[in-house]
Amino acid sequence: MKSAGILFGAALMALPAFSQNTFENQFRRPLGEVLNEISERFHVRLKYDIDTTGLVLPYADSRIRPYSVEESLTNVLMPFDFKFVKQNDTTYKLKKYEYPRRTEADGRKLIAWLTSLYSDKDSWELRRDSVKRQVRELLTIDDALAQRVGAKPVFSKARKFDGYTVQNFYLETLPGLYVCGSIYAPTGKGKHPLIICPNGHFGNGRYNTAQQQRLATLARMGAICVDYDLYGWGESALQVGSEGHQTSKAQVVQALNGISILDFMIERKDVDPTRVGVNGGSGGGSQSVLLSVIDPRYTASCPVVSLSSYFDGGCPCESGMPIMRAGGNTCNAELAATFAPLPMRIVSDGKDWTNIVPENEFPYIQRIYGFYDAKDKVSNVHLPNEGHDFGPNKRQAVYDFFIETFGLDRSKLDESKVTVEPHEALFSFGPNGENLPANAIRYQKK
Incomplete structure (x- = not known):
């Protein structure tokens, strides 16, 4: 008679092969197959921004929760560093994990957590000073400033238009590295407010029509406005290529450029140093806050169309350095709040990451302004039916703010009086870089 152990072993060996092999293979199934099952089971549409080809999910069936499509998607996507974004009750978009982008729910939770950290002016200012110090450290801006060459800007001849002039400039900031920009100035005499206008990622950069319209109109109304190329855009691409913009150095250099341009502009005899503004849209809005x-x-x-608690910008020029680690985690809403109690207007819309500003970020910032009895100094213009651009209504909100804050002349508000120049007119170095200084870094295609 065979022993019980031998009989059990024989019985085990006689079991169907798939049972043992399935466990040893960790109950794997193709990711695409599992996602199709989730779509059918929960009657939802899954839109793909990811490639599932060849991806196999271990313990696939155990990850599905029959009572929750969202918990199922979280469990299924997690091993691949994918995530989902709910677009409506029946549609989810599947995406790669993005370190600067979270969800609206995350934004609300972060604002609630930040709100809990300070209850009055004193506790807020302790937090504010710590965050600002850590932002400088994480950005490494002081190291960059220490490497500046201290050069003087070089100007073109000013071009005269209806009520304003435009003058190009270039400035060496780091050895062999130049920033190019344009100065839009009113034709009237006296001291004028100054507005630094960092550029965003809209098509054609600082040369686009809306950018020229905005700066020229503000100039006609009495402000001196300055814009400049993004690192790796416009004439900067002659030096570092468009690839340069996709590096963390872009955020540091753009901040360095903004500081350096203000350094020489604020010394002009026609500038009122008590009225200095900053205004930009999208990535330019992120730069404005920074x-x-x-x-x-x-x-x-x-x-403008930038400030959010759940999106830090995404481009390396906005979030390439880990500045959001300041204070144990922050966001652009808290960074903007450090400006209190000075005048600030936030322009938002309903179709990008600024969509919940009126109910989330703005009340939070307004509360901090309240610590200074200055709630009237911060405002929000929300355009719920508009999307991510610097269109006429966004520009109008900007004009109104600087008219109210800097006393600009509203009677000169007329964009039809602006001459939109060809891109070449705004160049300092020529379309092919033929006028680059002898010591300039030159981009070499690989």
Whole structure:
């Protein structure tokens, strides 16, 4: 008679092969197959921004929760560093994990957590000073400033238009590295407010029509406005290529450029140093907030279609350095709040990451302004039916803010009086870099 152990072993060996092999293979199934099952089971549409080809999910069936499509998607996507974004009750978009982008729910939770950290002016200012100091450190801006060459800007001849002039300039900031920009100035005499206008990622950069319209109109109304190329865009691409913009150095250099341009502009005899504004849209809005954190000379700020608690910008020029680690985690809403109690207008819309500003970020910032009895100094213009651009209504919100804050002449508000110049007119070095200085870094295609 065979022993019980031998009989059990024989029985085990006689079991169907798939049972043993399935466990040893960790109950793997193709990811695409599992996602199709989730779509059918929960009657939802899954839109793909990811490639599932060849991806196999271990313990696939155990990850599905029959009572929750969202918990199922979280469990299924997690091993591949994928995530989902809910677009409506029946549609989910599957995406790669993005370190600067979270969800609206995350944004609300972060604002609630930040709100819990300070209850009055004193506790807020302790937090504010710590965050601002850490932002400088994480950005490494002081190291960059220490490497500046201290050069003087070189100007073109000013071009005269209806009520304003445009003058190009270039400035060496780091050895062999130049920033190019344009100065839009009113034709009237006297001291004028100054507005630094960092550029965003809209098509054609600082040369686009909306950019020229905005700066020229503000100039006609009495402000001196300055814009400049993004690192790796426009004439900067002659030096570092478009690839340069996709590096963390872009965020540092753009901040350095903003500080350096303000350095020489604020010394002009026709500039009123008590009225210095910063205004930009999209990535330019992110730069505007950052400049207001690291440079104390600004007295008014107007970020457009950028400010959010759940999106940090995404481009390396906005979030390439780990500045959001400051204070144990922060966001652009808290960074903007460090500007209190000075005048600020936030322009938002309903179709990008600024969509919940009126109910989330703005009340949070307004509360901090309340610590200074200055709630009237911060405002929000929300355009719920508009999307991510610097269109006429966004520009109008900017004009109104600087008219109210800097006393500009509203009677000169007329964009039809602006001459939109060809891109070449705004170049300092020529379309092919033929006028680059002898010591300039030159981009070499690989």
